Amino acid sequence: MLGRIIVLLMACHATLYLNFYIQKGLLLKRTQDWDVILGLSAITSATLLFTAALSKIRNLSYRLFFYSHVALSILLLPILYLHVSHLRIYILETVAVYALLILQRNISQSTFPATIHRIPHANLLTITIPLKEHFRSRTYSPWRHYSTGQHIYIGFPSLREKLRINPFTIAIPPSQAISSESLKLVVRSLSGTTAMLDQLASSANAHSLLTIEGPYGAAKYFPDLAEKYDRILLVAGGVGATFVLPIYQQVIATATAETRVKLVWAVRERGDADWGGLDGTGIGGERGGNAGTPTSAAVRRDIELYLTGATSPEGPRTMDDDDGIELQERSRPIIPNDDDKQDQVTSTKNISIKAGRPDFQKIVDEVFNDDDRGDSVAVLVCGPKGMGAALRSEVGRWVGTSRDVFWHSEEFGW
The missing domain is CATH 2.40.30.10 (Translation factors)
Structure with missing residues (x-):
């Protein structure tokens, strides 16, 4: 948003000056002066920078977006420095901050x-x-x-x-x-x-x-979820579970018997979830997880694993088809493998495996509407933008009823 405001202000600045030159009959003369040439170069560079940051360009070629962003951002500094003298102190400050940032990142x-x-x-x-x-x-x-x-x-x-x-x-x-x-x-x-x-x-x-x-x-600055919230809903899309699963393990290890914890994880195929160790094995099962501690054994929890690569004749599509589970997977067809077809709806201990995409309206209503005590709820999600938007919409209905809700979203989008 800040970038859009800056480009808009630059465009207004250029438009008003050009209009002034046209009305005074100075356009031809002034467009041959260096200050105007540099000003027009600056607004052109800013427009290109803004255009390259559009979602369609980013999704088409992230490298094009990244390299053009870096190059045009650096190019703008000398152009604006030479444009007018009263800008130079601000450009020097920007260069100093940028240099310190590069130095700090290289040192770290x-x-x-x-x-x-x-x-x-x-x-x-x-x-x-x-x-x-x-x-x-x-x-x-x-x-x-x-x-x-x-x-x-x-x-x-x-x-x-x-x-x-x-x-x-x-x-x-x-x-x-x-x-x-x-x-x-x-x-x-x-x-x-x-x-x-x-x-x-x-x-x-x-x-x-x-x-x-x-x-x-x-x-790092999250509150102690297990201590402060009665119900905790954790939602992950694909490798977004790298954010959600460690939090789930931490909550399970520290929660009390009164805490209700629900984990929803959507993946394309069953094999994409094997690393998570939901059964106490694999990466996610090294510490915490279902193996857990004596404290975790008493926690009321359930896990729902959704296989989006499997076809499901029922259930609403809660995310746009283009959003997928991974931002980069849009071009791949969703074709279930043999293992997925056998797992249309199965269950293991504390784990339900379902075909299709999660129905966030049903999931959120179950978490918030389990009883009428008005328990506080924490909702955390990591996945594509469509997933976060769909979940936010459903949680928002309950926020409007004055429920105590902690919300945090991590997105694959830009």
Whole structure:
């Protein structure tokens, strides 16, 4: 929104000046002066920058959006500096802040020998990054600062690939890992950076050097969900579970018998959820999870796993067809495999497996309308924009009835 306001103000500035020159008969003369030439160059660059940021362009080519954004943002600074003298102090301030940001990000980046593996029967990778070997100080242990639900930036140490840096949610922070000295990520292999990570998983090297930066994210400042809220609804779409599952495990480990916890996870195929360890195995089952602690055994909880690749003749479509479970999966047809057809509606201990997309109206009403005590509710979602919007709409109906609701949304969108 701030970018749109800036471009709008620049366009108004240029339009009013050009109108003034036309009315005074100065247009031809002034368009040959350097201050006007630079001003028109600035508004053109800003318009191109705004156009490249449109959702259709971003979805068509993220790299085009990213590189044009960086290049045009930098190009604007000298153009505006030379445009008029009274702008120069603000441009110098901007350059100083930008330089400090680049310096800080480069200083905070560290290179680690990561282990990358493919997850069987899914287009997913696991990345394990050991931390102990690189931080031996007894007074400072950086892995203690990683929190559930935060994300880090992963890149490559070579100068040629310096700009290939992408954010990924921490699936298991060091505080929850068995060794407490490593962190784990789950990544869907698509194109660009993730394709390069997939190539590293195929290489003969046991370890691959990666740069990490972070952690970032508001999850560090979340309230104690298990202590402050009576009901907790966690919703994930695809690899959005890397954000939701650690929070689920943390809640289960600390909640009381009075707490009701519901986890909804939508994936394309059954194999896409195997890494989550909902049955106490796999990545998500290393700590917490259904294996849990004595406290977690008494918590009232249920898990619903939705297979969106399976066809379902019933049930409303609560998200636009174009939204999918992963933003990048729109071009792939939704065709169920044999395993999905066998799992139209099945159940295991505390887990219901259903075909199709989740009905958020029904899910939200069940969470809020379980009894009339007016319990406080926390709702957290991580998935594509359509999923977040659909869930927000349903939760909003209950917020309007003066219910105590904590809401947090992480989206794959822009």
